Amino acid sequence: MSVSGITSKPLPIPGSPKPGIGYFIREWWGSYPVTQLAVLIGLIGIFWVMGSNMVQTMHRLGIQPGFAFLSQSANFAIGESLIAYLPSDTFGRAAIVGLLNTIAIAVSGCFLATLLGVSLGIARLSGNMLLSGLVRWYIEIIRNTPLLLQLFFWSAVTHALPAPRQAFNPIGILYLSNRGVSIPALRLHELSLTTLAISGVCIAAIFAFYMVRRKRGIQHGITEFSAMGLLAVLGIGLALRLSGASVALELPLLRGFNIAGGFNLTPEFAALLIGLVVNSSATIAEIVRSGIQSVPSGQWESARSLGLQPGRIMRLVILPQALRVIVPLMTSSYLDLTKNSSLAVAIGFPDLVSVLNTTANQSGQALEALAIIVLSYLALNLSVSAVMNKYNKRIEQRGFLPR
Template sequence: MWWGPRPFTQVVVIIAVVALFYVLGHNTSVTMSRIGVIPGFGFLQRSANFEIGESLIAFRAGDIYARAILVGILNTVKVAVLGCILATILGVGLGIARLSGNLLLSGIVRWYVEIVRNTPLLLQLFFWISLAQALPAPRRALPLLDAFYLTNRGVFVPGPIFQGLSFPTLLVAGLVFVAWATFLWTARRQGKLTLRSGLLAGVLAVAGVALGIPLTGASVSLEVPALSGFNIRGGYSLTPEFAALLTGLVVKFSASIAEIVRAGIQSVKRGQWEAARAMGLHDGQIMRFIVLPQALRVITPLTTSNYLDLVKDSSLAVAIGYPDLVSIVNTTANTTGQAFEALLILIVIYLILNLSVSALMNVYNRRVALRGGRPA
């Protein structure tokens, strides 16, 4: 039966665990009541009397604690999503370069991977935030291509500026996106999706949005930052804390992904390369059409683990002053005294984030496994 060969023992263990949690919960509740702290989550609707230096949504002192925690969630999701994307791009490039026949390039990548993987992430974050704070003031900023500026107040980059946005504008953009996604899904189901057709569909979708926006009375332009007096105006600015955290996460996990990619490529038998060359394919085509599709079956599960670690390690942002979820929840616990509830919120949110990442990657992993076919 489902309860196993020793049901009585299992029932006793379950009762003991439930009783232990009950005793711990009761003692915690009594202790909190004795020191004047009312257990519960009612504090989330009280005013938070602190400012948050960086947020994706409007927040000011006096807003409720629930909104402050939402700011922390969005800040964590922002750095985690960008970190996963950039670490993957850099890691794949480094992994392929690691197998290059150029000994100098291969050696440089090898030393990069070894140094980064064998130093603590927290130490690397301290290095990057120190470097960011050591950059010159805005009036002596380090320009890159006259479009990017590195300063001790942050990194300034070009960014799109939207004006006159309205519901028709969002509707047009939404319809174009749905049409683009429908095309990709249909082409994939029919086995007709190629890199060229996917890129062409993406270009047409961007062109459709660009042509549709002016028809709704809106406009979009690219604003490039420029030095103005003693400051830099225009474009987007990345705070030193965010730039340091993102750089640290990308550098750290790109090294791990590079090794995963290298191992995945080397798992494909050499005969595959020789057969592809016999068919007249050059190395770039062999890598794209033959090797990487098979290597993904090895790469994807290990990369999923790296994504989960990146999301969790983003909590080290509290050490360099970036207002992520851990930083804001910690401030909430200190100002309200609801440390147990704050810790529970933190655990649940990180659990949801990691389970979401795992579920998405498992869906992709199943698609990769199906494409690989059955072993002979």
């Protein structure tokens, strides 16, 4: 039946029996139910036989299946760790060290690749032919060479840097040597749980204030965000002052034959981070370029007619509309960067794959180690997808996406 060209489903006849459970099962199962059931039973049988043979082989080799090995002593060292670790610690703690190293690479890589990629994407559309041409060649070279080859190149570069006494010191607080990259670091002294609690309360109060104003429909500009950030910093500073804790900026200094102080990024970490950032930035640059070009040219003309400068047009008019194209593709780039971090094993950085590979060799629990790797990367990628999907939905709610 149609009314004014609108087609609707036929209404059910009053008093007619409702579809039973068999109907819904047939709808869910689809056509050829017998064939599908046979294939499903066959797959279950194959996995059952493979699993049984694997368990029998492990028993024959004296290996007990399960994850009890995580509480055993690892007896191997890890060259770089964000938390305290000793060879006498357990396999479980070693796995946590590798996971934290992977997270550190993924988070810092996504952040830096975004900054570099957005800059390159905008420069790719520059009217300056020299700049646009250089960016184009950069993108073509990076995107058409294997990532593993790029990592080997950056690893060779970082290890070919001069010794600490002849280290490059371009800006006075940054040292580049064959022992890594030394940068300034913030050091907390006499930090206590009270300080953390007071700081957490300050941040939570400001966040609650922001959410209340947002629910009331109050828009927040750069001034409001700056004020809230300043209040958070003052609150944390007051908490540090009252508890007797202190924060100091520690600069790297050349002492003897080494560089002391600050925060040191090992050559392996630096090579992996640079390689992932450079590789992902080329893809992100193309995503940003296509997103900007998807905005109708009339938007540029309208913004110019209002007297806006090119920089403000890009920031206030073009990029917010280009996000409808950029954000979904950016999610894919972040997922690729996170997964590509597993190539760290090729240049000697102790990420999750490298640590659990050593764990499997030491304990013989290869299947369990592989399961931990799969579940860990699955959790990381799902987390990245959830954050980006939430951000994409937030953009849609602001009206940047067409409805």
